[in-house]
Amino acid sequence: MKKYQQRPSVKSILIVVAVMMSIGIFTLINYVPQDSTKDNQDENVEIPAIQLPKNNTNADMVGLIVYNGKIYTQTNTKINDTDAKALKDEKLGTTKGNIDEWSKQKAYDKELASTIGEMDVYSVKGYDQDFRLMVYHMQDxxxxxxxxxxxxGITISSGEDIFGKLNLVGNIHSVQWRAFSDWDHDNENYKPIFDMDALNTFLKELNKTKPYLREQKSDPINSSRNNEExxxxxxKLHDGSTVKLTLLRDGYIYYGIADVYFEMNEGVFSMFWNQLK
Known part of the structure; x- marks a missing residue:
C-alpha cells in the first residue's frame, strides 16, 4: 500500500521517489522553490527549478538525466519496448551513470550525467526535445x-503549456479509469470509457485549465484520497504511449511529479466526471 505523509513546507519540498526498478541506482536531490510566486498581473506560474543538494543526507531519491542544461526526471507516461522502438529519433548520447547518493556537486554539471547507469538517450518523434527524452537499452x-x-524551471500560464506537449487531442486510441483504492493497492481494475465526444471535449478544455503551485495548506489532493473524490x-495514445492523469471531483487535474495542479471549467469537468462512475 502506498504511504502518505503531509507535504513539507514550500522551502523544503522534496521530489517524490521515482524508482528505477531494473537499474537499482538512484540519486539524491532537493526540490527547492526559489522565488516561486504567481504573477498576479498575468497569472503566470513559475514551476521551481530543481536545486541540486549541497548536503545529500536530507534529500529524497529520483531517477534523472542532465541534458543541455536541463534536468529530466522520470514521468507518468509509459511505453512498451516495441512501440518505443518506432518513436526513437536522433541519438543524443549515452548517460554517464555518474551520480549516486555520495556524488559531489560537480558530478551534476556534466552533460548526460545521470542516476541510471549507462543508457542510450534519444529524442522522441513527435515530441519537443526540450520537454521529453527517451532512454532505450538492452538489458538481460x-x-x-x-x-x-x-x-x-519553467513558467506556464495555462494547461496548454503542459498538456499540449503530450499530444492528447485527436490522438487517443482508448481510455480507462480506476478509483483511488485500486490505484492505492496497485490493482489493475480499470474501467473503459466509451463516450469519445465527452472525452474530446475534456481534452480540449485541458489546454485552457488554470495552473496553481502545490502548497501544503492549499493542495486539494491532501483531502481527496478516497473513492468518492x-x-x-x-x-492510451495512437503511438502506443499511455498518459496517466489524476482527477479530483472538484475539477482539479494533476500530471506526474510536477509541483503544480490545474483547475478546469466546472461545467465541462462535471460532464466528464459523470463518465467516471
Whole structure:
C-alpha cells in the first residue's frame, strides 16, 4: 500500500521517489522553490527549478538525466519496448551513470550525467526535445524504454503549456479509469470509457485549465484520497504511449511529479466526471 505523509513546507519540498526498478541506482536531490510566486498581473506560474543538494543526507531519491542544461526526471507516461522502438529519433548520447547518493556537486554539471547507469538517450518523434527524452537499452536480453521529462524551471500560464506537449487531442486510441483504492493497492481494475465526444471535449478544455503551485495548506489532493473524490485516468495514445492523469471531483487535474495542479471549467469537468462512475 502506498504511504502518505503531509507535504513539507514550500522551502523544503522534496521530489517524490521515482524508482528505477531494473537499474537499482538512484540519486539524491532537493526540490527547492526559489522565488516561486504567481504573477498576479498575468497569472503566470513559475514551476521551481530543481536545486541540486549541497548536503545529500536530507534529500529524497529520483531517477534523472542532465541534458543541455536541463534536468529530466522520470514521468507518468509509459511505453512498451516495441512501440518505443518506432518513436526513437536522433541519438543524443549515452548517460554517464555518474551520480549516486555520495556524488559531489560537480558530478551534476556534466552533460548526460545521470542516476541510471549507462543508457542510450534519444529524442522522441513527435515530441519537443526540450520537454521529453527517451532512454532505450538492452538489458538481460530484453529491451528497456522509459521517458524522461523536463517539468521544472519553467513558467506556464495555462494547461496548454503542459498538456499540449503530450499530444492528447485527436490522438487517443482508448481510455480507462480506476478509483483511488485500486490505484492505492496497485490493482489493475480499470474501467473503459466509451463516450469519445465527452472525452474530446475534456481534452480540449485541458489546454485552457488554470495552473496553481502545490502548497501544503492549499493542495486539494491532501483531502481527496478516497473513492468518492479521486480518479486515475489512463489515456492510451495512437503511438502506443499511455498518459496517466489524476482527477479530483472538484475539477482539479494533476500530471506526474510536477509541483503544480490545474483547475478546469466546472461545467465541462462535471460532464466528464459523470463518465467516471
Amino acid at each position: 536480453g530484453n529491451h528497456y524504454a522509459e521517458f524522461f521529462e523536463n517539468l521544472n 479521486y480518479r486515475e485516468l489512463a489515456l
